[in-house]
Amino acid sequence: MQCDKCGEPAVMFAAYSGLHLCERHFRRSVETRVRRRIRDDAMLSDNPTADDPETWLIGLSGGKDSVVLTRILYETFEDDPRIELVGLTIHEGIEGYRDASLEACLELTENLEIDHEIVTYDEEYGVEMDSVAEEDPLGMAPCAYCGVFRRDALSKYADEYGADKLLTGHNLDDEAQTAMMNLLSGDVGQIAKHFDASLGSFDQREIDDDPFVPRAKPLRDIPEKEVALYAHLRDLPTHMAECPHASEAYRGEIQEHLHELEDGHPGTRHSIMSGYEELAALAAEACRDDESGGPDDECDRCGAPTKNEVCRKCELVDAVGGELSGDD
Ligand code: SF4
Numbered sequence: 001m002q003c004d005k006c007g008e009p010a011v012m013f014a015a016y017s018g019l020h021l022c023e024r025h026f027r028r029s030v031e032t033r034v035r036r037r038i039r040d041d042a043m044l045s046d047n048p049t050a051d052d053p054e055t056w057l058i059g060l061s062g063g064k065d066s067v068v069l070t071r072i073l074y075e076t077f078e079d080d081p082r083i084e085l086v087g088l089t090i091h092e093g094i095e096g097y098r099d100a101s102l103e104a105c106l107e108l109t110e111n112l113e114i115d116h117e118i119v120t121y122d123e124e125y126g127v128e129m130d131s132v133a134e135e136d137p138l139g140m141a142p143c144a145y146c147g148v149f150r151r152d153a154l155s156k157y158a159d160e161y162g163a164d165k166l167l168t169g170h171n172l173d174d175e176a177q178t179a180m181m182n183l184l185s186g187d188v189g190q191i192a193k194h195f196d197a198s199l200g201s202f203d204q205r206e207i208d209d210d211p212f213v214p215r216a217k218p219l220r221d222i223p224e225k226e227v228a229l230y231a232h233l234r235d236l237p238t239h240m241a242e243c244p245h246a247s248e249a250y251r252g253e254i255q256e257h258l259h260e261l262e263d264g265h266p267g268t269r270h271s272i273m274s275g276y277e278e279l280a281a282l283a284a285e286a287c288r289d290d291e292s293g294g295p296d297d298e299c300d301r302c303g304a305p306t307k308n309e310v311c312r313k314c315e316l317v318d319a320v321g322g323e324l325s326g327d328d
């Protein structure tokens, strides 16, 4: 097969667009879609200057998504003094898995000469995911603890670092799965939250009184397979293994259904996302007048924003016998 743009041998075919692309045109197409997303989502909206740059913290796990995101952001802003990039890796304490992916993060950030920080659950919460998964005091899936800890660690660190935005490597498949899970759960409040927290364009979001550093997902138009192919073609240092505690069974089921749908009806993921985003924007607007929406109090223990006396993270730290950093 030949590239539809130049006639060189094609390295991929995208059924949803009907295009065969060669390596050069495929790479360009991925980069163009990421840059367009950065523009369309108004990620550079605060008019930073060289003297007063914006700091973008990149959640860097060492997997293909975050590595590709870091590489493309680096090349996009390499000569732009208005943006400073910093990689942040969360070390959950999962033997074998996170140590190997940390290597990929170190190799990448050393190559690109960008700052890289590491936050560990052990230092932050006095626990490691391996023992949490083994003991599981609340009888939940390991990811239920880990997700809360990761979110807290990212937000807290982004805040302490004075970061303006937190960027994560979620791709089109991840976002379509989340959209379907939210729709199928019937939780309109969750859909509204998703929009203001990380999905919507910055000019449409209400983030002024949001206590969390705003998040964004520049890869959210790129299908997972294309992210993997891009990483492979550019020979980027990535770590492919799956976490031994991966337990999001429902997400896995949705993923399988979405693959089937996409095979039979190319473009399904894109159309789910365009409809979902519109709906989420409407839901967010409707929920903003509802006072019970966001967190309006501070956690008695750690000061994190919460609706309750003690935040979920502090509850979980207690349950697993951990200790917050800074506690006596
Ligand atoms: Fe944590 Fe689950 Fe991800 Fe493993 S798969 S790192 S336990 S959230």
Ligand code: ZN
Pocket: 299, 300, 301, 302, 303, 304, 310, 311, 312, 313, 314
């Ligand atoms: Zn707390």
